[in-house]
Amino acid sequence: MKICFLLIILFVFSFSNAQIQQQVNEDYKIDIADENDVKEVPNIADFRWDTLYLRTSRHPNFVLADTEKICLKSPQFPKFRIPVPGNPISEFGWRGRRVHTGIDIKLNRGDSVYCAFDGIVRVSRYFSGYGNIVVVRHFNGIETVYAHLSKRLVSVNDTVKCGHVLGLGGRTGRATCDHLHFETRYKEQPFNPRLIIDFNSKLLQNDTLFLTQQSFKFSKNKKNHINTNQSAHLAQKSNAINSSNGKVHVIQKGDTLFSLARRYNTTVDQICQINGIERNDILHLGQKIKIP
Numbered sequence: 001m002k003i004c005f006l007l008i009i010l011f012v013f014s015f016s017n018a019q020i021q022q023q024v025n026e027d028y029k030i031d032i033a034d035e036n037d038v039k040e041v042p043n044i045a046d047f048r049w050d051t052l053y054l055r056t057s058r059h060p061n062f063v064l065a066d067t068e069k070i071c072l073k074s075p076q077f078p079k080f081r082i083p084v085p086g087n088p089i090s091e092f093g094w095r096g097r098r099v100h101t102g103i104d105i106k107l108n109r110g111d112s113v114y115c116a117f118d119g120i121v122r123v124s125r126y127f128s129g130y131g132n133i134v135v136v137r138h139f140n141g142i143e144t145v146y147a148h149l150s151k152r153l154v155s156v157n158d159t160v161k162c163g164h165v166l167g168l169g170g171r172t173g174r175a176t177c178d179h180l181h182f183e184t185r186y187k188e189q190p191f192n193p194r195l196i197i198d199f200n201s202k203l204l205q206n207d208t209l210f211l212t213q214q215s216f217k218f219s220k221n222k223k224n225h226i227n228t229n230q231s232a233h234l235a236q237k238s239n240a241i242n243s244s245n246g247k248v249h250v251i252q253k254g255d256t257l258f259s260l261a262r263r264y265n266t267t268v269d270q271i272c273q274i275n276g277i278e279r280n281d282i283l284h285l286g287q288k289i290k291i292p
Contacts, residue, residue: 047141047187051123051156054135054145055188063213068186070140070209072196073276077118077139079162080276082202083146084113084169084180085284092192093218101190102145102183103199107169109150109178115164116144121154130181131173134166142196142209145183148175163278189216201288203275247291251283264291 073080083105090104107113115136122143123135132149150170154160171178184193195215198205249260257268257279268279270292283289 049122049137052125054123054127054185064187064211064216068211070142070186070211071207072117072140072142072204072209073207077162078273078276080117080204081114081163081281082197082199083116083144083182084111085202085282086180088199089179092190092194099218102147102181103193105180105182105199107178107180109168109170111169112165113146113149113167113169113180115160115162115166117142117162119144119160121156121158121160121166124152124154124156124158126172129174131175132167132170133173136160136166141186143183143185143188145181145185147181147183148172148179162276186211191215198288200286202284203288203290249289249291251285251287251289253285255283257283260289260291266292 084107086106088103089106090100092100092103094100113134117136117138117140119136119138121134122137123133125133127133127147130145130147132152133145133147134149134152134154135143135145137143146166148169148171149167150172151168153165153167160166169178169180175181182193183190184196185191191211192215194205195211196205196209197203247264249255249264257271260266260271261268271277271289272279272281274290274292
C-alpha cells in the first residue's frame with residue numbers, strides 16, 4: 001500500500017515538473033535545440049597542442065596534398081578584428097638573409113593588441129627573438145601570432161573572443177622599434193597574412209581562404225613579397241568581393257556608424273554584423289565598410 005502511494009506521488013511530481021518547465025519555455029520563449037540542428041565545432045586540439053613552441057622542428061616535413069578550404073567567418077564565429085590599426089612597416093618574405101615569417105605593424109608602446117578571431121591561447125610566454133609572444137589557435141585551425149609585446153594579458157588555455165585584448169604593444173625580443181610582429185599559420189607553417197587581411201580597409205579579404213602547398217612559399221623578390229600564386233589568389237578574392245551586389249562605403253571625415261545607418265537606410269547592428277565590428281569601434285579614414 002505504501003509503495004503504491006509513493007508511486008502515485010512520484011507520478012504527480014514528475015507531471016507537475018513537466019508542466020512547469022513547459023510553461024517556463026513558453027513564457028520566456030526558450031527554443032529547445034534539435035540535436036540535428038547543432039553543428040559540431042571542430043576540435044582545434046586535433047593538431048599538435050604544444051604550449052611552449054610555435055612548431056615541432058625548424059624544418060618540418062610539411063606537405064599539403066590538396067587545396068584546403070578554410071572558413072574565416074561563419075554563423076558560429078562571425079567576427080574579425082584587425083589586431084592593431086597601424087600600417088605595415090615590414091612585409092612577409094625574405095628580408096636580407098633571413099626569412100620574415102610575418103608582417104610588422106606600427107604601434108606605440110602600451111597600445112592594446114586585439115585578438116583577430118575567437119579561439120584558445122596555445123602559447124603565452126617570453127620566447128627568444130619574439131620577446132613576449134601570444135599564439136591563439138582559432139576554431140578553423142588557423143593560428144595567429146602576436147609578438148614583441150611589452151606585456152601579456154592572457155594565459156595558456158584561456159578562451160578568448162574576437163577583440164579580446166591579448167597584451168600591450170612594445171619591442172621585447174629582437175626588435176628595433178615599437179611594433180607588432182603578426183603572423184598567420186596553418187599546421188605550424190606561416191603564410192602571408194595578406195592572404196587573409198586587407199591592411200588598407202582593415203577587413204578580411206574574403207570569408208573563405210584557399211590554401212595550397214604554394215601558399216607557404218617565400219618570395220625572393222624584395223620588391224614584391226607576395227609570390228605569383230598568392231597574387232593570383234588575392235586577385236581572385238578581390239574580384240569576388242567587387243562582383244558582389246553589396247555596397248562598400250569608404251570612410252571620410254565625420255562619418256559614424258549612425259550616420260551611415262541613416263544614409264543607407266539600415267541599422268548600426270546590421271552594419272556591425274556584416275563587417276565583424278562593434279558599436280564602439282573607431283572608424284579610420286579610408287576604411288572600407290560593407291553596407292548590407
